[in-house]
């Protein structure tokens with residue numbers, strides 16, 4: 001364990017997991033290298049960004065298909081952050097041994113593929129019982145992380161620590177804990193840590209309780225949904241609010257059939273967009289720094 005010079009620790013956002021540091025002979029951190037990327041959380045109470053990790057080149061959004069339930073809105077929010085952070089996102093569906101058609105898996109995977117996000121299906125606890133609905137499983141994931149520093153984000157109990165233990169190999173077993181009856185995780189991992197796996201590094205992180213996007217400005221939001229932005233230019237009026245009430249809106253009939261695959265895809269994204277939009281417009285931009 002290294003200690004750091006006082007002035008490095010006193011800065012607003014001090015040294016975080018993933019930082020590359022210089023040490024002197026006594027093991028004291030004397031310098032922190034410039035970061036290639038930063039992961040942050042926005043804390044609504046203090047209206048401040050808190051940097052939680054640095055220098056990651058892959059964001060692994062971990063979902064479980066059961067206990068806790070898959071939440072599409074949640075993963076869309078991570079996708080939004082990934083594009084803001086400039087880090088490649090991939091999606092893992094874990095606990096496939098528990099999958100009993102709780103949701104339309106194929107639709108979710110096709111939808112993500114169309115958004116340019118690669119998907120993997122795994123069962124971190126029972127790797128031998130993989131369902132293999134899609135081609136990408138544990139072996140493909142193992143290959144995919146090679147040469148990268150990947151951070152795992154997701155709700156508590158989805159299996160971040162379990163998955164990291166699986167990928168890291170036999171001799172590493174991170175602490176995990178059973179999910180409660182209500183399907184909620186118990187926040188087992190309490191701080192982020194990086195696991196050096198030789199060919200790659202994996203960062204475990206505490207489960208996310210609430211995920212504020214309040215720092216976003218309304219005018220910048222559509223840019224973070226590039227697929228919707230592309231469609232919105234075809235709306236008849238440039239200030240279209242993309243609700244069914246607006247005639248000539250590119251998101252509704254006759255321009256888009258809501259029952260077609262494309263309609264379902266676009267509307268699922270519009271739903272995620274609207275939720276975030278609602279959240280950030282509750283807090284006017286002047287209060288944001």
Ligand SMILES: Nc1nc2c(ncn2[C@@H]2O[C@H](COP(=O)(O)OP(=O)(O)OP(=O)(O)O)[C@@H](O)[C@H]2O)c(=O)[nH]1
Pocket residue numbers: 094095096097098122123124125126154155156157158159160161162163175176177178179185186187188189190205206207208
């Ligand atoms: N059935 C099943 N259970 C799993 C699977 N992966 C993980 N679990 C279990 O789910 C529970 C939670 O896993 P963790 O790895 O602790 O979850 P986490 O995402 O690290 O949770 P936090 O540290 O609280 O954020 C544990 O009891 C695991 O054994 C899986 O593929 N299938």
Ligand SMILES: [Mg+2]
Pocket residue numbers: 160161162175176188189204205206207
């Ligand atoms: Mg954990």
Ligand SMILES: [Zn+2]
Pocket residue numbers: 232235236240241242243246248249250251
């Ligand atoms: Zn519109």
